[in-house]
Amino acid sequence: MESKAEDRHITILTDVYTVLPVAALARGRRRVELDLGCGKGSFTTRLAQRDAETLVLAADVMIGRLRKLVKRNEREQVDNIVALRVEARMLLGIMLPDRCLDRLHILCPDPWPKGRHRGNRLLCSDFLTQVHRVLKSGGHWHFSTDDMNYLEQVRQVVAASGLFEERPEQLAALADLKSDFEERWESEGKTVHHHLWVGVEPPPVTIGH
Numbered sequence: 587m588e589s590k591a592e593d594r595h596i597t598i599l600t601d602v603y604t605v606l607p608v609a610a611l612a613r614g615r616r617r618v619e620l621d622l623g624c625g626k627g628s629f630t631t632r633l634a635q636r637d638a639e640t641l642v643l644a645a646d647v648m649i650g651r652l653r654k655l656v657k658r659n660e661r662e663q664v665d666n667i668v669a670l671r672v673e674a675r676m677l678l679g680i681m682l683p684d685r686c687l688d689r690l691h692i693l694c695p696d697p698w699p700k701g702r703h704r705g706n707r708l709l710c711s712d713f714l715t716q717v718h719r720v721l722k723s724g725g726h727w728h729f730s731t732d733d734m735n736y737l738e739q740v741r742q743v744v745a746a747s748g749l750f751e752e753r754p755e756q757l758a759a760l761a762d763l764k765s766d767f768e769e770r771w772e773s774e775g776k777t778v779h780h781h782l783w784v785g786v787e788p789p790p791v792t793i794g795h
Contacts, residue, residue, distance in 0.1 A: 592656040596649065599672035599681060608686040611668055612641040619689040620645060620682075620720075622674050627655030627667075629693060629765040634659075634667045640688075645670040645677055678716040689726040690717060694767035694778065711743055718749040721785040726756060729783070730768065732776045741781070750783035757782050 612618050617640040621630045624644040634642040644667050646652055652669045659667055672681065717727055727750065731737050744750050757780050768778045 590653060592653040592660075593649070595656045595659075596652050596669045596671055598649075599670055599677070600647070604681060605683055606670075606681050608641075608643075608683060611643075615639050615641045615666065617641070617688045618643065618686060619691065620687050621691045621693070622677070623692060623695055624651070624655065625766045626651050627658065627766075628769070629691070629763050630655060630667060631658050631662065631664055632763050633691075634664050635662070638666055640666060642667045643670060644668065645672050645674065647671065647673050675713065675716075678713065678720055682720045684719055685722045685725075687720050687725055688722055689728060690721060691728045693728070693730045693765040694732065694771065711747060714743060714747045714749060718747075718785050723785070725785050726753070727783045727785070728757070728760060728780070730765070730778050730780045732768075732771045732778045734779070737779055737781075744783060748788050749785060751786050753782050753784050756784070 608618055615638075617637070619633065619640055620643040621627070621633065622645050624630045624646050625648075627644055630642055630644045634640065644652070644655055649671050652671055655667070656669055659665070670677065721727060729740065731740070744752075760780070760782075764772075764778075771778055
């Protein structure tokens with residue numbers, strides 16, 4: 587694929603095994619948020635514009651989408667976003683240090699509804715363990731989808747994990763921010779459902795004698 591000028595502002599992490607220096611990237615900013623699967627990044631840019639003291643990590647595997655995000659950020663002079671080209675499981679499973687995020691956004695992920703594609707679904711029990719690992723104590727996980735079947739499956743997995751408590755009252759602060767996918771689905775008459783969970787410490791494991 588031909589390189590473009592915007593690529594100098596995109597950190598390529600595909601086929602790389604490393605730990606991101608999140609604290610150094612934040613450069614003293616008081617909060618760090620991750621938009622995982624950011625797409626073209628309308629939500630990401632608006633989120634960053636709200637608070638210059640928040641570093642927003644924008645992650646997607648599609649470099650064309652990230653280029654559009656970078657162009658918008660340059661045009662609107664947004665400088666508190668770091669664009670990452672990376673696969674979601676790799677980022678959360680290997681590259682992010684423990685307890686580094688104040689808030690994680692996973693908005694309108696592909697539900698992969700067919701049974702034979704079940705293994706491609708992002709939100710499984712193993713992945714939720716990594717979500718919990720990277721969130722700071724009391725950190726928020728914000729999720730949305732237009733697929734009610736997928737939503738019910740996610741809620742069941744979250745409940746079974748014992749790692750999160752749902753806090754719907756925390757969604758009010760995000761109500762006016764919409765991702766590109768949400769705007770698209772709403773234009774087609776679909777409803778996008780939002781949920782927010784807070785990480786909690788799991789109960790200790792008791793080993794019988």
